[in-house]
Amino acid sequence: MSFFDSNLLRSGEYHDWLVQGFTTSLQLLGASFVIALPLGVAIALMRTSNSRLLKAIGAGLVEGIRNVPLLAHLLFWYFAFPELLPETVKLALYDSNPEFICAVIALSLYAGVHMAEDIRSGIRAVPSAQMEAARSLGLGRIASLRLVLLPQAIRIAVPPLLSQTVNLWKDTSVATVIGAAEMMYQAARVETATFRSVEAFTFATLAYLTVSLVISLAAQLYARRFPVRT
Incomplete structure (x- = not known):
């Protein structure tokens, strides 16, 4: 094989x-978003609940996660969290793809509380x-939340949620610090x-x-197609 062919x-x-x-970066974005969105819905419902306990738990999750840098989250989930697991579970984690899995956990939690x-x-x-009105029609609280409140709330929240998705996409680059083979890791490689x-x-x-x-374009198109009416 010639030198030219080798190059x-x-x-x-x-x-x-x-x-x-x-x-890999796109996979990190997709997997984290799929987890972060329902997590954000659950925390938001907790924070708007009539229960003081649920409100306190929701507030604790939000304040405890968003006030710690994403880098610290990544390092904790990759280096510290596996040590807390049973030996068989830890070995199973290391045999799969620990960098990707731990990055998804950290990114999902970090994005989830902001989406909440x-x-x-x-x-x-x-x-x-x-x-x-929903309760007067005979719907229970859960049904009223699921069928009446959440669909309207999520529709209103779509533009900021898409902005959070942009942030999540950019945050995937931080996963390079734990060796996740995403785009920045491969670019550095x-x-x-080759220099x-x-x-x-x-x-x-x-x-x-x-x-x-x-x-961002999707967010703008959505805002034009479905303007929020007050």
């Missing part, structure tokens, strides 16, 4: 690293008469192997920018 093969390999990093505040604002924006820092980090920058702009 071509290596260039293809480095390209594959970047594409794999981009794919957006959803709570949406719940507060729904007139109380809506719940009263290519830069170390072609301009190409590697330009690819990562444009990828983050493109996905962020797509999500």
